[in-house]
Amino acid sequence: KQEVTQIPAALSVPEGENLVLNCSFTDSAIYNLQWFRQDPGKGLTSLLLIQSSQREQTSGRLNASLDKSSGRSTLYIAASQPGDSATYLCAENTNAGKSTFGDGTTLTVKP
Amino acid sequence: NAGVTQTPKFQVLKTGQSMTLQCAQDMNHEYMSWYRQDPGMGLRLIHYSVGAGITDQGEVPNGYNVSRSTTEDFPLRLLSAAPSQTSVYFCASSVPGQGTEAFFGQGTRLTVV
Numbered sequence: 001k002q003e004v005t006q007i008p009a010a011l012s013v014p015e016g017e018n019l020v021l022n023c024s025f026t027d028s029a030i031y032n033l034q035w036f037r038q039d040p041g042k043g044l045t046s047l048l049l050i051q052s053s054q055r056e057q058t059s060g061r062l063n064a065s066l067d068k069s070s071g072r073s074t075l076y077i078a079a080s081q082p083g084d085s086a087t088y089l090c091a092e093n094t095n096a097g098k099s100t101f102g103d104g105t106t107l108t109v110k111p
Numbered sequence: 112n113a114g115v116t117q118t119p120k121f122q123v124l125k126t127g128q129s130m131t132l133q134c135a136q137d138m139n140h141e142y143m144s145w146y147r148q149d150p151g152m153g154l155r156l157i158h159y160s161v162g163a164g165i166t167d168q169g170e171v172p173n174g175y176n177v178s179r180s181t182t183e184d185f186p187l188r189l190l191s192a193a194p195s196q197t198s199v200y201f202c203a204s205s206v207p208g209q210g211t212e213a214f215f216g217q218g219t220r221l222t223v224v
Binding site: 032036042043046049096102103 | 141142143144146151152153154155156159160161169201203204205207210211212213214215216217218
């Protein structure tokens with residue numbers, strides 16, 4: 001059974017800090033991995049997708065990496081802003097359209 | 112672009128009632144799936160479909176039925192609602208391919224009293 005773990009469960013940082021969110025997965029034959037943002041009471045917004053053949057993807061201040069050998073992905077957020085406060089979810093996607101999610105990291109960026 | 116549309120957005124049911132949560136996508140995606148999200152947790156897979164006429168169970172299928180008669184629609188039926196089914200339900204769609212992401216609806220918040 002695939003499992004996805006996110007540590008820490010919650011993180012609070014002052015504005016301007018660079019930070020790293022961690023995601024671990026058990027399936028070494030990962031298809032792709034997707035990072036999402038979820039605001040309270042809202043749906044999921046896709047941030048980045050990394051294919052199994054890729055090592056990293058970047059979008060603006062966000063950079064996601066993938067290390068299949070260690071079963072880890074990280075989401076790096078540069079120069080954090082209060083507007084980045086949200087829950088961040090990682091999901092391992094299979095080639096049958098199924099996703100296994102971690103429980104998320106709730107980020108608070110203090111002004 | 113509509114993307115993935117879920118209806119209703121909110122619903123309150125009494126224990127034992129049945130209802131159908133609707134999910135429709137207009138992107139001609141082959142894959143569709145249903146998840147539930149409980150407080151403080153990630154999403155868990157209920158049922159999924161790799162194409163019209165094909166469905167299969169996910170991690171937490173008990174108490175739910177699905178069917179996929181068209182590519183566009185993937186309704187989720189609660190046969191006899193229980194308080195344990197109080198949750199937020201998300202529908203997703205995607206196409207085959209490593210570079211394709213999953214698209215999610217905005218969710219249906221269901222309360223069973």
